[in-house]
Amino acid sequence: MPTNQQIVLDNRPQGEAAADNFKLVSSETPALADGQVLVKHHFLSLDPYMRGRMNDAKSYAQPQALGEVMGGGTVGEVVESKNPKFAAGDKVVGMGGWQTYSVVDANQPGALRKVDTTHVPLSHYLGAVGMPGVTAWYGLVKIINPKAGDTLVISAATGAVGSAFGALAKARGCRVVGIAGGPEKCQYAEKELGFDACIDYKLHKDSASLGKALKEACPKGIDGYFENVGGMVLDAVLTRMNAFGRIAMCGMIAGYNGEPVPLTYPQLILVNRLKVEGFIVSEHMEVWPEALAELGTLVGTGKLRPRESVADGLAAAPEAFIGLLKGKNFGKQLVKV
């Protein structure tokens, strides 16, 4: 059996995550038991939720145990199988974690899924046609529930979730305005992702200034907002929401290191009779087939061409992950294992 390179959580961060919170180790891959499959990982997904799991604090996800392989989504190829449903060469998506190989009990429901790479590149099953894409779909369809002509806004617009949201919202005839960090990301949102406008929040020193830019980009106000960051961005959006607007609370990356993300004018939720709903995509498995089918078609037909930031080699995962939390990624952050 091959030697497995693995990254374990060595110690918990105090404030910002750092590379020395992680440790690279190696171990022998165990021999397969009946029902098990050995998967060689091609790509590892890095996702903001992993930062929350590094803390030993109450959250919707279990804390990552110290000394154990970091959890995470992976795509790869079956190299050996003792399960009749899988054969060597099958391309699969699973939760293999930060390591080069995983041994999977493939009889466990949802543990491993075969994917077709004829029209969708394997790596996109970790992004647009995977968990982040379904996240965008759920917030848009089930919470914002837009009608054609609505104006929708999303923060972290060029990331894995944001780029999928743009394509899904345009397909429903909405005006879609992104908020992203830096001119390059904003240009990409407008030119490549089909956003009607994109605002560079880094040009604005406070929520009043950002609110003015939103007023220009959203002359009819905002009907739906997909929240990924919190802080000043949320404050600014709240001032431009229309009555009976809907806010899908998906992420609060501005507060993932434990810093407070205060809301300056919560009374706007009342005044505008807003619906504000948080959600966790893994708690809505019932929508995944429908969402993945739509996302697969958008990617397969070229209507969604997601961008990826790919770190080279497992050892590069910690730095790439820390970069993701600071906006250094441009599109879906992956590691080529």
Ligand code: NDP
């Ligand atoms: P992205 O690919 O969008 O990467 C994160 C982006 O967040 C960065 O590129 C950066 O973009 C932005 N960012 C980072 N720090 C800050 C900050 N302090 N203030 C403002 N923006 C910041 O990640 P994903 O698409 O994977 O995830 C997007 C959001 O969705 C995250 O909040 C994540 O936690 C959440 N999520 C929630 C799920 C759920 O079930 N609720 C499931 C999946 C994701 P920029 O340079 O543009 O600022």
